[in-house]
Amino acid sequence: MNYDIPVYQPLLDGNEKKYVNKCLDSNWISSKGEFVNLFEDKFSEFISVKHSTSVCNGTVALHLALVTLGIGEGDEVIVPSFTYIASVSSISHSGATPIFADSLETTWQIDPEDIRRKITSKTKAIMCVHIYGYPCEMDEICKIAKENNIFIIEDCAEAFGTKYHDKHVGTFGDISTFSFYGNKTITTGEGGMVVTNDETLYDRAYHFKMHGLAKYREYWHDVLGFNYRMTNICAAIGLAQLERANEKVIKKREIVEKYISQLEELPLEYQRENKNLFSSYWMFTILTSNINERDGLREHLKNAKIETRPSFYPVHTMPMYALKYQKLPIAEKLGWCGINLPSYPELTDENINFISLEIKKFYKNNF
Numbered sequence: 577m578n579y580d581i582p583v584y585q586p587l588l589d590g591n592e593k594k595y596v597n598k599c600l601d602s603n604w605i606s607s608k609g610e611f612v613n614l615f616e617d618k619f620s621e622f623i624s625v626k627h628s629t630s631v632c633n634g635t636v637a638l639h640l641a642l643v644t645l646g647i648g649e650g651d652e653v654i655v656p657s658f659t660y661i662a663s664v665s666s667i668s669h670s671g672a673t674p675i676f677a678d679s680l681e682t683t684w685q686i687d688p689e690d691i692r693r694k695i696t697s698k699t700k701a702i703m704c705v706h707i708y709g710y711p712c713e714m715d716e717i718c719k720i721a722k723e724n725n726i727f728i729i730e731d732c733a734e735a736f737g738t739k740y741h742d743k744h745v746g747t748f749g750d751i752s753t754f755s756f757y758g759n760k761t762i763t764t765g766e767g768g769m770v771v772t773n774d775e776t777l778y779d780r781a782y783h784f785k786m787h788g789l790a791k792y793r794e795y796w797h798d799v800l801g802f803n804y805r806m807t808n809i810c811a812a813i814g815l816a817q818l819e820r821a822n823e824k825v826i827k828k829r830e831i832v833e834k835y836i837s838q839l840e841e842l843p844l845e846y847q848r849e850n851k852n853l854f855s856s857y858w859m860f861t862i863l864t865s866n867i868n869e870r871d872g873l874r875e876h877l878k879n880a881k882i883e884t885r886p887s888f889y890p891v892h893t894m895p896m897y898a899l900k901y902q903k904l905p906i907a908e909k910l911g912w913c914g915i916n917l918p919s920y921p922e923l924t925d926e927n928i929n930f931i932s933l934e935i936k937k938f939y940k941n942n943f
């Protein structure tokens with residue numbers, strides 16, 4: 577179906593073409609070229625982290641982070657069930673076991689108290705996922721990790737530009753990852769970044785992503801590595817996107833503020849900030865009271881040629897992870913009842929007014 581208003585589309589309104597053409601003119605189109613280092617350095621500067629190494633997508637960024645920490649068979653990693661599948665599949669592909677935690681009803685982020693309940697002698701890391709651009713409770717999670725001598729991996733795929741107590745997410749954990757897929761706040765088409773303040777972890781991540789190539793000997797490989805490199809063309813797009821990143825975050829926050837002002841009288845829930853949190857609002861998501869209401873509203877918006885998508889289904893309910901039955905009630909409510917509304921930077925006031933009017937029309941006609 578063709579939608580008049582898509583759920584997301586990238587905004588390429590800066591130096592993207594100029595920088596890509598420079599790559600083409602120079603013939604540096606693969607993983608070597610000036611834009612790779614430039615993008616990494618500027619990214620580190622933007623979020624105030626010491627080290628950044630680019631990769632070919634956000635999923636391999638997670639896998640690389642796990643491998644870098646030495647996490648593998650016999651280890652457990654605590655992860656929210658309410659997340660995109662990549663957070664969990666990367667743990668499984670590393671050989672470790674994902675242990676699912678429930679979410680907080682207020683923020684929809686991983687519940688620190690449930691993290692505490694899930695820690696065992698096999699727990700090696702907590703993977704906190706900043707869902708939909710909203711930050712996790714990092715003070716409490718850092719406290720838990722320190723008390724139990726376990727690592728923190730931050731999955732910031734949806735949270736570029738998000739801050740917790742005026743500090744960018746991705747700078748709290750031992751190692752953190754970002755995604756630059758086409759629907760992310762800044763995009764490279766496909767791409768990701770692994771960041772850390774630990775020089776040893778940075779060296780390990782770089783080593784593994786470069787086929788395990790020895791540092792001082794050409795074509796000699798001393799670990800089993802991966803080809804997880806970003807191309808110069810993708811980095812060129814990323815650098816151009818980064819140059820206008822603050823504008824993109826401001827615009828997305830303005831979109832959410834307009835949605836909230838239009839929909840505040842309806843029986844809908846959504847993520848709410850407090851004074852210590854700054855959400856980049858990657859995707860504005862509303863929560864209905866039940867799945868039938870959710871599906872009815874989505875169908876109504878579809879008929880108005882407005883694209884939506886459901887929120888993430890809890891991973892613990894998916895066939896490959898459901899052999900061990902468990903109940904995570906908040907994650908399940910979020911998964912069955914959420915709707916992502918169009919949230920792309922070029923969304924106009926007229927678009928927002930039309931979407932809000934259609935949502936109001938649905939509730940007026942059905943409730």
